[in-house]
Amino acid sequence: MTAAEEAQGPVAAEGRAATATLAPAARAGGALPPANAPLKANFAALQARADAGDLAAATRLYRDLDRCRGFARREREVRRYSDELIAARADTTDARQRDSLRAGLEAAEGNERSLDALRAQCAGLDDSQLGALAPNLQKAALLGEPYARACYLARGPGVDAAGLLDHPERLSAYRGNARAMIERGIADGDWRVLDQLRGAYEPGADSLLAAAVGKDPSQRYRYLKLFRLGAPPRPGVGDEDLAMAAAPLSPSQLADADAWATRTFNQNFHGRALDADGPLWDPCVFPSP
Template identity: 35%
Template sequence: MKRNPLLVPAALAAVASVAAIGYYSGRTAALATLQVRVDTPAAKAADATISTKGKGSIGTTATYTAANRRSATGRLLTSAVSNPSATAPLPPPNAPLKQTFAELKARADAGDAAAASRLFHDIQNCAEVQRINQMMPNFANRVLNGDPSSMSPGAAQRSDRMLGMIQKNLDFAQDNAALCADVGPDEMAALVPATLEAAQAGDPRAANCYVGANLNNWPGVLDNPNWISDYKANALPLATAAVQQGDWPMVGLMASAYAGGVRSNTMLTQVTGANPVQAYSYAKLMSLGQPAGNTSNRATNNLTNLASQLSSDQQQAADAWAQNAYQQYFASTPRQPGEVGNAMRSCQVGP
């Protein structure tokens, strides 16, 4: 197959602060134009077994009122305005974070839900831009330096897919270059507190990101041990509030945390502890929302395995709890394919 040259513009160097990558050969004709740029009673009986005072029960009283939540779709509720500044317009989209940070933080600290959400998303975007600028140039070099003539068809296809991924990432960085210009350590150090504040204000993505975080998402945690105590105090109330808003990804996070095990060894698991009854309860709730025609053998096997660890009474109570929770919180918010799996990537932005 004839290969055409691929131009990698010097914009990669200009924005990512690395040496320019020149001409590279070995791409398919389809990629020849690619330019890489930076850029119920029963429920009561269930609650007797799945204690509303226990960790992670949906009956746990949340500390955040409906007045400052978002809907499960992410739309800010009109009742969320809690202070005069919340009626003021936000800075224009993509305005440099370096210039808007102080205003957004002050408004977020004063209870402005929209400002809190905006600050979280802007800092998160800039954190992703930094990651891209640090990693993608070298990754692009390695991919582009491969010799297509020595690749099998499958390897060439994988290489082309990687190039497409690189392009999307670099485009994201370029599109957010103005937003993130001159952003430094002071702004980036506010990411974890901003995530918590936005989650408390009702941003569903922030809540999933915060509750489902691991220490790799929190650079600087050793210098801020209060972040750990904040997490222990806030993770379950946030999760409860999100579930009560019909948030399927949060159900997935809770099911995984209560299941325990090596693959579920997150900070949330350390808060909840492993609990087969709770794990089955949330897994059962997920199964009730399984999208039609999208049956998962893995999920079915997991539910069967968890059920085997329960007594008949425990399973009956958990089934009743899950059915009640589904009818109360999720009947009007159908679960979408891939939605629960995406919960683990709530802290990831970009393409």
């Protein structure tokens, strides 16, 4: 089965690994439900669209499910923050402390409103629906959505570690999908993918992506060199790190790798330097709706 078939198949077929090429940009399937609309009422329609290869629907599903699965944790954090502020209010006598506390309480009220909206959005979802996060993340990643791709490469089916007990086939699918996603990410000039690769090829790396790509000194140097062309020095990509990565390579290997990195930087990354901070945040933190 090709990756295009993988992306368009039913969720039940998620474990079949992609092979040759990734799916093209998905067909549009009409307007999505309003942001923050109750997911339970829209789940079946969104899932049907995602299973048919609709990128927008798959993206909406994995992001909404990610938010809903984190609702209980967020609720605990908001409650704890509010309780701490309320407890501190009784002991505050300094004017500046009172001003700071007042600002904190206003922020807490905003958090409560956000929590109420999330509660309404996520109400009534059952375990099987919440368990659709990993396959829909995979689906959006196969269809080329960059946030899903970076997260899937970083964590794969580990975004739902408990689900692996029921779906061990997700691990073999990850191995089958990872290389094609890497190639497409580099072709797209995706810094998030490149950032994941430089970590995966580090000596001693033990992530899923490290296991999928294996140990290849030449590839490690290529990706480090490409990253270094566009990024300021940082841990793991300084001149000393490049020298260490270059040490096991022959002069011809180095020349080929340097030429590849320069060509790829200019063609795919358009020769643009990465900002000092860059888009190298947690790959599984997604934009807010």
